Amino acid sequence: MKSSLTLPAAVLGLVLATSMAPAPAHAHTTAVAPTESGTTANLTEEQTRTLVERLKSGLPEDYQARIAALDATVGLPPTRPGQTNAGATGVGPSRPVPAGGRGASPEPRLTDRDDEVCQTTPLLQWQTAAYAEWTEYDLAEVVPWIDFFRMYDAVLFGTEAGHQYYGSDGQFTTRVRQTARELKRFWDIPSGEIQVVPMHATVALDQAKVARLMELLMLYPADQAAQFAADFVPLVNQEKFDYGMHPALSFDAFAYYGGEVAGVGVIPPKILVGDGILEAYGNLGLGNIAPRAIVAHEYAHHVQYVRGLFASELTGAELARRAEMMADAYAGYFLAHVRGAGLDRGQTKQVNQTFFQLGDCYLTSPGHHGTPNQRMRAADWGAQVAKGGFPRGRILPTVTIAQRFDAHLSELVAANPA
Numbered sequence: 001m002k003s004s005l006t007l008p009a010a011v012l013g014l015v016l017a018t019s020m021a022p023a024p025a026h027a028h029t030t031a032v033a034p035t036e037s038g039t040t041a042n043l044t045e046e047q048t049r050t051l052v053e054r055l056k057s058g059l060p061e062d063y064q065a066r067i068a069a070l071d072a073t074v075g076l077p078p079t080r081p082g083q084t085n086a087g088a089t090g091v092g093p094s095r096p097v098p099a100g101g102r103g104a105s106p107e108p109r110l111t112d113r114d115d116e117v118c119q120t121t122p123l124l125q126w127q128t129a130a131y132a133e134w135t136e137y138d139l140a141e142v143v144p145w146i147d148f149f150r151m152y153d154a155v156l157f158g159t160e161a162g163h164q165y166y167g168s169d170g171q172f173t174t175r176v177r178q179t180a181r182e183l184k185r186f187w188d189i190p191s192g193e194i195q196v197v198p199m200h201a202t203v204a205l206d207q208a209k210v211a212r213l214m215e216l217l218m219l220y221p222a223d224q225a226a227q228f229a230a231d232f233v234p235l236v237n238q239e240k241f242d243y244g245m246h247p248a249l250s251f252d253a254f255a256y257y258g259g260e261v262a263g264v265g266v267i268p269p270k271i272l273v274g275d276g277i278l279e280a281y282g283n284l285g286l287g288n289i290a291p292r293a294i295v296a297h298e299y300a301h302h303v304q305y306v307r308g309l310f311a312s313e314l315t316g317a318e319l320a321r322r323a324e325m326m327a328d329a330y331a332g333y334f335l336a337h338v339r340g341a342g343l344d345r346g347q348t349k350q351v352n353q354t355f356f357q358l359g360d361c362y363l364t365s366p367g368h369h370g371t372p373n374q375r376m377r378a379a380d381w382g383a384q385v386a387k388g389g390f391p392r393g394r395i396l397p398t399v400t401i402a403q404r405f406d407a408h409l410s411e412l413v414a415a416n417p418a
Contacts, residue, residue: 041239042238042239042240043234043235048142048235051234051235052137052142054231055228058220058224059218063218070217118359118361118371118372119361121357122284123281123284124358127280130247130251138240142235145204145232145235146201146204146236146249148213149204149209149213150199150203150249150250153209154198154199154203154270155256155267156216158195158197158270158272159197160195160197164197166198166273167275167278167279167282168200168245171282175288175291175292176196176278176291176295177196178292179291179341180196180295180299182334182341183295186334186337186339186340187303187398188398190306193268193269194268194269194271194302196271197270197272198272198274199273199274199275200250201236201241201244201249201275201276202243202244202245204232205236207226207229210228210229210232211226211228214229216263216264246276247277247280248276250274252274253272253274253294253295253298254271254272254298254301255269255272255298256269256270256271256272257302269305271295271298277294278290278291281354284357286353286354288350289343289351289354290350292335292341293331293351294354296335296341297330297355298327299331299334300326300330300331303398304323304326304327307398309399316364317362317365317368319366320366321370321374322406325375325378325405325413326378326402328355328370328382329378330401331351331355332348332383332386334382334386335351336382336383336386336387338392339393340395348380348383352379355375355376355379356373356375359372359375370413374412377412378405385404
């Protein structure tokens with residue numbers, strides 16, 4: 001099902017066509033000479049600032065606002081070069097990152113109105129520690145640009161055709177592809193157009209791809225776009241970023257509902273999966289189950305979109321939490337169902353642990369996804385509905401599952417018994 005929003009008018013017209021005059025090309029200088037292997041040592045703070053400021057000098061003055069509007073109109077998570085990432089907002093794309101942003105660490109003990117004790121999880125502790133390896137300037141000025149290029153390259157040009165791989169070494173490819181095939185057979189929505197696409201941060205090292213996006217999204221002329229790309233690569237090609245392969249540079253996954261972009265054409269609905277989120281789970285011993293749970297959760301957002309299930313009387317953080325916990329429940333149902341992934345009890349516990357790890361403690365944020373315990377309970381509820389269904393093997397309609405979920409939402413949100 002296509003989005004009713006056509007992006008040429010709504011995105012490129014709104015964001016880019018308002019008096020954006022091409023900036024003059026600047027002279028190219030190399031900040032650090034590459035080594036024989038093609039990689040560079042870490043830039044100094046002064047070198048980084050000089051290079052970033054030169055790149056920014058060619059941008060329109062309101063480029064941050066334009067990119068923010070582009071993100072919002074396309075329906076992508078807000079990733080604004082020049083600002084730290086604000087995390088997920090609303091009930092659209094799902095990014096499993098703390099809603100407070102990069103480098104933000106949730107308070108260790110917060111309570112919501114149901115007295116749910118909230119704590120950060122090992123997965124999010126890993127993420128926070130990973131960001132600590134970089135400077136505040138990296139987080140504010142360099143990493144968001146890497147996010148921008150790898151997300152928009154995947155959304156606009158990524159495809160599941162060909163030799164796509166998941167994980168830096170392709171170690172998760174089989175599980176992701178198997179889950180995608182099973183999901184398309186399982187749920188009662190049109191599924192033929194939905195593609196599962198990887199996101200590799202190393203795209204920011206590809207000068208041709210970076211230049212292509214600058215031409216399309218910033219309306220740079222070809223020579224200026226090529227110059228920007230040549231200048232940008234040394235920022236990514238550093239040891240501290242593992243030469244574009246650091247897991248924290250692609251620590252997310254989200255659903256994109258499709259549309260049309262001038263200069264590209266019709267973009268099909270997609271599930272976009274970063275290498276980093278898969279590898280982080282692998283480090284926690286959940287590498288066999290987490291890829292399946294993540295893809296199932298994001299596919300559930302397509303179910304919600306097609307069936308019109310985002311609508312609710314709830315608002316703010318509660319609205320976002322309901323959407324994310326419902327997606328967890330759909331994932332738990334599919335993964336435990338005998339006609340779905342058919343996971344056993346031990347594997348189902350790992351599914352629950354996967355969603356527990358993604359819980360956040362930003363209880364009043366419009367991007368709140370649910371506390372660790374709430375997300376775990378939602379996934380387990382879905383699994384129990386699947387296991388207890390009668391007759392055995394019957395798949396409930398997607399709308400029926402949503403209705404049952406809403407009827408039990410208050411229980412799933414409530415605190416654990418003392």
